Amino acid sequence: MNENVPHLQTSLSGxxxxxxxxxxxxxxxxxxxxxxQFKHTPAPFYASVDLRNAGYKLAPVDTNLFPAGFNNLHLDxxxxxxxxxxxxxxxxxxxxxxxxxxxxxxTRNTFYLESLxxxxxxxxxxxxxxxxxxxxxxxxxxxxxxxxxGETLTLKPLQRKDNRVxxxxxxxxAILLNNDLSSGRPEILENIExxxxxxxxxxxxxxxxxxxxxxxxxxxEEFAEIIDIDPWLISPLSRQCGPxxxxxxxxxxxxxxxxxxxxxxxxxxYETHNISCKPFVIVKSDSGTYxxxxxxxxxxxxILNLNNKQRKKMSSAKEGLVAEKMIVQEGVYTHENxxxxxxxxxxxxxxxxxxxxxxxxxxxxxxxxxxxxxGMHFEPLSFEISASNPDKTKACDAxxxxxxxxxxxxxxxxxxxAREIADANLINNLGDQx
Amino acid sequence: MNENVPHLQTSLSGxxxxxxxxxxxxxxxxxxxxxxQFKHTPAPFYASVDLRNAGYKLAPVDTNLFPAGFNNLHLDxxxxxxxxxxxxxxxxxxxxxxxxxxxxxxTRNTFYLESLxxxxxxxxxxxxxxxxxxxxxxxxxxxxxxxxxGETLTLKPLQRKDNRVxxxxxxxxAILLNNDLSSGRPEILENIExxxxxxxxxxxxxxxxxxxxxxxxxxxEEFAEIIDIDPWLISPLSRQCGPxxxxxxxxxxxxxxxxxxxxxxxxxxYETHNISCKPFVIVKSDSGTYxxxxxxxxxxxxILNLNNKQRKKMSSAKEGLVAEKMIVQEGVYTHENxxxxxxxxxxxxxxxxxxxxxxxxxxxxxxxxxxxxxGMHFEPLSFEISASNPDKTKACDAxxxxxxxxxxxxxxxxxxxAREIADANLINNLGDQx
Numbered sequence: 131m132n133e134n135v136p137h138l139q140t141s142l143s144g145x146x147x148x149x150x151x152x153x154x155x156x157x158x159x160x161x162x163x164x165x166x167q168f169k170h171t172p173a174p175f176y177a178s179v180d181l182r183n184a185g186y187k188l189a190p191v192d193t194n195l196f197p198a199g200f201n202n203l204h205l206d207x208x209x210x211x212x213x214x215x216x217x218x219x220x221x222x223x224x225x226x227x228x229x230x231x232x233x234x235x236x237t238r239n240t241f242y243l244e245s246l247x248x249x250x251x252x253x254x255x256x257x258x259x260x261x262x263x264x265x266x267x268x269x270x271x272x273x274x275x276x277x278x279x280g281e282t283l284t285l286k287p288l289q290r291k292d293n294r295v296x297x298x299x300x301x302x303x304a305i306l307l308n309n310d311l312s313s314g315r316p317e318i319l320e321n322i323e324x325x326x327x328x329x330x331x332x333x334x335x336x337x338x339x340x341x342x343x344x345x346x347x348x349x350x351e352e353f354a355e356i357i358d359i360d361p362w363l364i365s366p367l368s369r370q371c372g373p374x375x376x377x378x379x380x381x382x383x384x385x386x387x388x389x390x391x392x393x394x395x396x397x398x399x400y401e402t403h404n405i406s407c408k409p410f411v412i413v414k415s416d417s418g419t420y421x422x423x424x425x426x427x428x429x430x431x432x433i434l435n436l437n438n439k440q441r442k443k444m445s446s447a448k449e450g451l452v453a454e455k456m457i458v459q460e461g462v463y464t465h466e467n468x469x470x471x472x473x474x475x476x477x478x479x480x481x482x483x484x485x486x487x488x489x490x491x492x493x494x495x496x497x498x499x500x501x502x503x504x505g506m507h508f509e510p511l512s513f514e515i516s517a518s519n520p521d522k523t524k525a526c527d528a529x530x531x532x533x534x535x536x537x538x539x540x541x542x543x544x545x546x547x548a549r550e551i552a553d554a555n556l557i558n559n560l561g562d563q564x
Numbered sequence: 565m566n567e568n569v570p571h572l573q574t575s576l577s578g579x580x581x582x583x584x585x586x587x588x589x590x591x592x593x594x595x596x597x598x599x600x601q602f603k604h605t606p607a608p609f610y611a612s613v614d615l616r617n618a619g620y621k622l623a624p625v626d627t628n629l630f631p632a633g634f635n636n637l638h639l640d641x642x643x644x645x646x647x648x649x650x651x652x653x654x655x656x657x658x659x660x661x662x663x664x665x666x667x668x669x670x671t672r673n674t675f676y677l678e679s680l681x682x683x684x685x686x687x688x689x690x691x692x693x694x695x696x697x698x699x700x701x702x703x704x705x706x707x708x709x710x711x712x713x714g715e716t717l718t719l720k721p722l723q724r725k726d727n728r729v730x731x732x733x734x735x736x737x738a739i740l741l742n743n744d745l746s747s748g749r750p751e752i753l754e755n756i757e758x759x760x761x762x763x764x765x766x767x768x769x770x771x772x773x774x775x776x777x778x779x780x781x782x783x784x785e786e787f788a789e790i791i792d793i794d795p796w797l798i799s800p801l802s803r804q805c806g807p808x809x810x811x812x813x814x815x816x817x818x819x820x821x822x823x824x825x826x827x828x829x830x831x832x833x834y835e836t837h838n839i840s841c842k843p844f845v846i847v848k849s850d851s852g853t854y855x856x857x858x859x860x861x862x863x864x865x866x867i868l869n870l871n872n873k874q875r876k877k878m879s880s881a882k883e884g885l886v887a888e889k890m891i892v893q894e895g896v897y898t899h900e901n902x903x904x905x906x907x908x909x910x911x912x913x914x915x916x917x918x919x920x921x922x923x924x925x926x927x928x929x930x931x932x933x934x935x936x937x938x939g940m941h942f943e944p945l946s947f948e949i950s951a952s953n954p955d956k957t958k959a960c961d962a963x964x965x966x967x968x969x970x971x972x973x974x975x976x977x978x979x980x981x982a983r984e985i986a987d988a989n990l991i992n993n994l995g996d997q998x
Contacts, residue, residue: 161691162661165650169658206640209950213647213917216599224603227596255952257595483647516643518689 135529136466136473136489136511149188149363150526153535156357157520163356164482164541167349171548173482175218175306175327179540181475182366182462186405188535189366189462190543191412193342195328196310198234200248201241201279202510203478203486208252210516211478211485215256218481219304223325228259228302230295232288232319234309235266240278247283249308252480263288263297265309265316293323310334331554332547338416339457340370341553345546353542362399364539366462367392370416372455376441382434388458389413390430396460410461415444417455426461468511477517477540484517484537569963570900570907570923570945583622583797584960587969590791591954597790598916598975601783605982607916609652609740609761613974615909616800616896620839622969623800623896624977625846627776629762630744632668634682635675635713636944637912637920642686644950645912645919649690652915653738657759662693662736664729666722666753668743669700674712681717683742686914697722697731699743699750727757744768765988766981772850773891774804775987779980787976796833798973800896801826804850806889810875816868822892823847824864830894844895847878851889860895902945911951911974918951918971 153160178197179190203211219226231253233246246262253260264273264285275283286297294301295318305319305326311333319330331337347365354361371388374381389411396409408428415423423444427433436444466473466489473489489511517537521530587594612631613624637645653660665687667680680696687694698707698719709717720731728735729752739753739760745767753764765771781799788795805822808815823845830843842862849857857878861867870878900907900923907923923945951971955964 158661158688158691158693165654165691207643209641209952210643210647212950212952213644217651220599227592254592255954257592257599259592516646518643518646520689 135532136468136491147185147527149186149359150531150535152357152359153538154520154522154526154531157534159356160353160538163353164545167545168482168548171545171552172221173218173479173544173548174332174551175222176478176480177544177547178479179477179543181477181536181539182464183466183475183536184407184463185465186403187363187462188539189364190346190539191366191459191462192339193543193547194310195332195337195547196234196308197478198242198245198308199476199488199510200246200252200478201244202476202488202512203248204488204512204514206514207486207516208255210483211252211480212255214480214483214485215252217483218327219253219256219258221481222327223304226258226302226304228261228300229253229304229306230297230300230302230324231260231262231306232265232309233262233285235264235268237264237266237268237273237275237285243275243283244277244279244281246308247277247279247281250283253306259300259302261286261297261300263295265318288318290318290322293321295319295322295324307333328547328551329554329558331557332551334417337550338370338455339414340368340416340455342543342546342550343368343457343459345549346543349542349546349549360403363403364542367395367399367460369458370455371458372416374444374454374456376436376445379441385413385456385458386430386433389427389433392458392460393428393430407463412459412461413444413456414459415455416457471509473511475536477536479540479544482541482544484540486513487517487533487536487540488512569966570902570925581619581961583620583793584965584969586791586793587972588954588956588960588965591968593790594787594972597787598979601979602916602982605979605986606655607652607913607978607982608766608985609656610912610914611978611981612913613911613977615911615970615973616898617900617909617970618841618897619899620837621797621896622973623798624780624973625800625893625896626773627977627981628744629766629771629981630668630742631912632676632679632742633910633922633944634680634686634912635678636910636922636946637682638922638946638948640948641920641950642689644917645686645914646689648914648917648919649687651917652761653687653690653692655915656761657738660692660736660738662695662734663687663738663740664731664734664736664758665694665696665740666699666743667696667719669698669702671698671700671702671707671709671719677709677717678711678713678715680742681711681713681715684717687740693734693736695720695731695734697729699752722752724752724756727755729753729756729758741767762981762985763988763992765992766985768851771984772804772889773848774802774850774889776977776980776984777802777891777893779983780977783976783980783983794837797837798976801829801833801894803892804889805892806850808878808888808890810870810879813875819847819890819892820864820867823861823867826892826894827862827864841897846893846895847890848893849878849889850891905943907945909970911970913974913978916975916978918974920947921951921967921970921974922946 174195176197178194180192182189182191250260262285265288269285269287273285288295303324305324314335315330350361350365369388371385372381374385392411393409410426410428413425464472464474468491471491471493473491475487475489477487478485490508491511492508513533515530517533519530520534608629610631612628614626616623616625684694696719699722703719703721707719722729737758739758748769749764784795784799803822805819808819826845827843844862847859898906898908902925905925905927907925909921909923911921912919924942925945926942947967949964951967953964954968
């Protein structure tokens with residue numbers, strides 16, 4: 131992909147490429163800082179991070195602790211994922227010889243199943259026996275699914291024996307969740323003695339985006355000081371707001387005021403940095419969704435004038451999860467384009483390593499739209515080159531350097547997720563002591 | 565390189581491909597075993613291993629703890645090396661932010677200097693400050709060397725302050741030796757408090773190949789039992805012999821008898837495994853060399869009939885190191901060919917990971933010659949694909965599976981080196997206690 135990458139299209143005069151330059155010039159400091167951070171707060175098993183690249187600003191907008199889309203990663207980078215998976219399993223469970231994966235229950239989404247196959251393959255190649263155990267009541271016996279790629283995926287029904295879960299005679303110490311638990315904490319996974327990656331508390335039913343971004347903002351400030359940048363350049367303004375009930379129209383005034391405050395603050399930053407764009411704001415459910423309860427607005431009034439369809443959308447999330455608390459987040463423009471379509475990077479990490487990524491390339495969408503909308507078609511454009519290969523002899527926005535920048539910001543989000551997990555473990559341990 | 569790899573050319577009916585098949589079928593068991601072994605005995609920072617692939621037999625013949633040739637590795641695999649280098653430095657010195665490399669002193673060998681540049685780059689990309697400090701008396705100040713690749717290498721004179729070595733104000737906790745210490749243990753490196761990788765005891769002046777192969781044979785037996793093969797299939801017969809003085813012709817009878825014994829034993833194994841090749845034997849200095857004191861013989865008499873030139877060669881090794889003890893090793897045929905030339909795999913490892921490799925392709929040499937002779941020209945043929953990517957849907961000798969097999973045998977040799985280092989550390993610690 132060396133030359134075959136999206137182009138940054140912006141007519142802005144602001145601090146374009148300042149970020150890449152700062153990242154490149156401080157690579158040693160940055161890696162040293164990450165090492166210390168991940169030593170103190172171990173990285174999650176895996177994560178994917180959606181980024182927005184406006185050129186002058188590069189920020190995460192969503193951190194997924196149950197990533198799918200492994201089938202979109204370039205095959206050339208698979209060995210990196212394999213090597214990182216060894217470290218991730220070893221960190222969680224040094225004596226493990228096997229890993230049980232608990233996937234999403236929707237067995238008809240072949241894109242998801244291809245991703246699941248790839249995930250199984252990565253952990254298998256890392257040298258572990260891997261079985262996939264479904265929570266779905268439809269999986270009552272060993273089920274083989276033929277995939278479009280020609281591969282076969284085998285699902286088995288999850289069983290519990292005393293305080294362990296598994297399949298057949300396979301009850302390994304490491305259980306990898308690839309199910310975001312939108313429909314709640316499954317009873318069968320409560321109080322198991324195995325290591326659950328990530329812990330149940332990080333399922334969307336109990337996780338708030340606000341919690342993640344609070345950690346992220348703190349980290350962005352620490353990090354920005356080290357490389358001497360304005361933390362705003364890597365961090366979207368975020369406010370929690372609610373409860374909101376769109377059907378009954380309660381809380382909307384408060385939401386509208388918050389939107390106005392974020393628009394005003396964004397405007398000030400744009401002025402400071404000499405950016406001639408119009409601020410916009412993303413309002414989304416503070417709990418996890420598949421991108422349903424999400425709306426992009428330009429004015430505070432837009433919130434009060436949502437039409438029926440929009441309000442219905444905002445009040446329903448995946449598997450009936452009710453959206454009550456909202457997060458109001460500064461919109462970050464997408465200024466990367468691929469053949470006239472908007473291109474947004476998604477970065478994949480296993481353990482504390484970037485193991486690949488791809489661009490979501492959407493035709494028919496604009497720079498301010500949310501590109502992870504349900505049902506939206508996108509073309510994945512895989513990164514062929516690694517994010518750990520910056521090249522100081524090249525321009526600071528050359529692909530290896532741009533991907534390095536993506537990897538830095540994505541790892542900041544990963545570290546924020548690591549702190550979320552540390553919080554959850556702390557609460558768990560306190561619970562055990564009481 | 566997928567289809568573009570050397571072909572195995574042999575008309576033998578023996579257990580061809582049995583090894584690849586066994587490795588492939590037992591991948592999970594193998595990786596699990598390696599994990600336990602390297603947990604118990606940490607891997608060296610790095611190593612390269614020369615293999616011989618006879619098809620029916622795959623064995624290491626040389627394990628280098630101060631590898632050069634990093635410039636022969638394929639650039640696509642560099643991220644693997646970077647990731648592994650992070651683990652290697654972290655294991656040796658968790659708080660390190662810098663690494664000092666001490667290279668060979670011959671500053672005119674541009675192949676070596678290109679390798680040194682690549683090594684520096686790998687550790688830099690892993691997120692460490694790296695400086696290169698020379699032991700050479702010719703390097704009295706900062707010296708920039710322009711390389712054929714267009715890169716610039718900077719050497720500085722090594723300094724000692726109290727119990728630390730470094731350059732300028734750079735005295736990091738990790739010191740990486742890329743100098744095999746053939747000319748002895750440098751005074752300046754004695755009793756330093758920094759972590760020296762690998763320890764001085766592993767320099768060729770005090771290291772014996774026999775020690776390495778004794779560990780290797782033990783490991784091969786353990787490993788062979790796990791995957792149910794004859795350990796001979798991955799292990800060359802080896803005997804120590806000496807002292808020998810070629811000039812004064814003392815010890816030659818004894819050497820000749822040992823050669824006969826190894827030839828006889830090899831013949832029995834050939835019969836057992838239905839191999840219709842003629843046994844041969846490699847006699848080489850038991851201490852390290854650059855491949856000078858080495859000879860290939862077909863009969864015990866050959867030893868008694870060495871001509872003047874051969875005897876002179878056998879009695880002189882690199883930088884005046886005298887070859888006294890010899891190792892008599894079963895010769896392993898090279899049955900891989902590339903465009904009518906013999907091709908021998910060299911595998912590179914950092915930490916406990918295979919990070920690449922290449923074939924030494926020699927024209928004008930035969931299957932029984934030693935291909936690492938001084939002054940010999942070879943073409944490196946880099947592996948483009950990783951050794952951690954076996955594919956059970958492909959033939960067991962397809963490139964990903966053949967490379968996996970190379971990686972398994974190379975890691976066995978790496979583990980033997982790890983045990984050598986553990987022995988050396990044990991002796992050091994005992995010394996400290998006395």
